[in-house]
Amino acid sequence: xxxxxxxxxxxxxxxxxxxxxxxxxxxxxxxxxxxxxxxxxxxxxxxxxxxxxxxxxxxxxxxxxxxxxxxxxxxxxxxxxxxxxxxxxxxxxxxxxxxxxxxxxxxxxxxxxxxxxxxxxxxxxxxxxxxxxxxxxxxxxxxxxxxxxx
Numbered sequence: 057x058x059x060x061x062x063x064x065x066x067x068x069x070x071x072x073x074x075x076x077x078x079x080x081x082x083x084x085x086x087x088x089x090x091x092x093x094x095x096x097x098x099x100x101x102x103x104x105x106x107x108x109x110x111x112x113x114x115x116x117x118x119x120x121x122x123x124x125x126x127x128x129x130x131x132x133x134x135x136x137x138x139x140x141x142x143x144x145x146x147x148x149x150x151x152x153x154x155x156x157x158x159x160x161x162x163x164x165x166x167x168x169x170x171x172x173x174x175x176x177x178x179x180x181x182x183x184x185x186x187x188x189x190x191x192x193x194x195x196x197x198x199x200x201x202x203x204x205x206x
Contacts, residue, residue, distance in 0.1 A: 058174075059117055059118070059119075060119075061174075062117065062174070062175060062176070062179065063114055063117055063118075063119035063120075065168055065171065065175075066110050066113055066114050066117075066119075066179070067110075067114060067119070067121065067122035068122075068164060068168070069106070069110055069164060069165065069168060069183070069186070070107060070110045070111065070114070070121060070122050070123075071122050071124060072160070072161050072164040072165075073103040073104075073106045073107045073110070073161075074103075074107070074122075074123070074124065075157070075160075075161075076099070076100070076103040076157065076161055077100050077103045077104065077107075079154070079157045080096040080097075080099050080100045080103075080154070081096075081100070083096050083150055083153065083154055084096040084097070086150050087147065087150050089147055092147065092150065092151075092200075095196065095197075095200070096154075098193075099193050099196075099197075102189050102190065102193050105189075106186045106189070106190075109182060109186070110182075110186075113179065113182065147204055148201065148204040148205055151197060151200050151201035151204055152201055152205075154197050154201070155194070155197050155198050155201050158190070158193065158194035158197050158198070159194070161190050161194075162187070162190055162191060162194055165183060165186065165187040165190060166187070168183050169183055169184065169187060
C-alpha cells in the first residue's frame with residue numbers, strides 16, 4: 057500500500073469517527089434519559105480521541121484530512137430521527153439504532169485491519185488500539201440494549 061492508499065484508509069476511519077460523533081449528538085437529542093446522555097458524551101469522547109490521533113497521522117504523512125461524514129451516516133441519523141419520532145423517543149429504539157451504528161464502525165475498523173499488510177507497524181498498532189476502544193463502547197451499548205429488550 058502506497059502512502060496515498062494509507063492516507064485514504066486512515067481518512068475512511070476519520071469519516072467513521074465523524075459519523076459516530078454526529079450520530080451520538082443526534083441520539084443525545086432524542087432522549088431525556090440522563091444516563092444515556094452521559095454515555096453518548098463518553099462515546100463521542102472516544103471518537104474525538106480517535107480523530108485526534110488519525111488526523112495527526114494523515115498530516116504527518118503529508119495528506120489532507122477528510123472532515124466530512126458519509127452519506128450513509130447522514131441517512132442513518134435521519135432514520136434515527138424519524139424512528140425516534142414515531143416511537144416517542146423510546147430508550148430501546150434509540151439503543152437499537154446506536155448499536156447498529158456501532159456495528160458499522162467496528163466493520164470499518166475490521167476492514168482496515170484486514171488490509172494492513174503494507175501499513176506501517178505504528179498504523180497497525182493505532183488501528184488495533186482504536187478498534188479495541190470501539191469494541192468496548194459497542195459492548196456497553198449492546199449490554200444496555202439487551203437489558204432494555206428483556
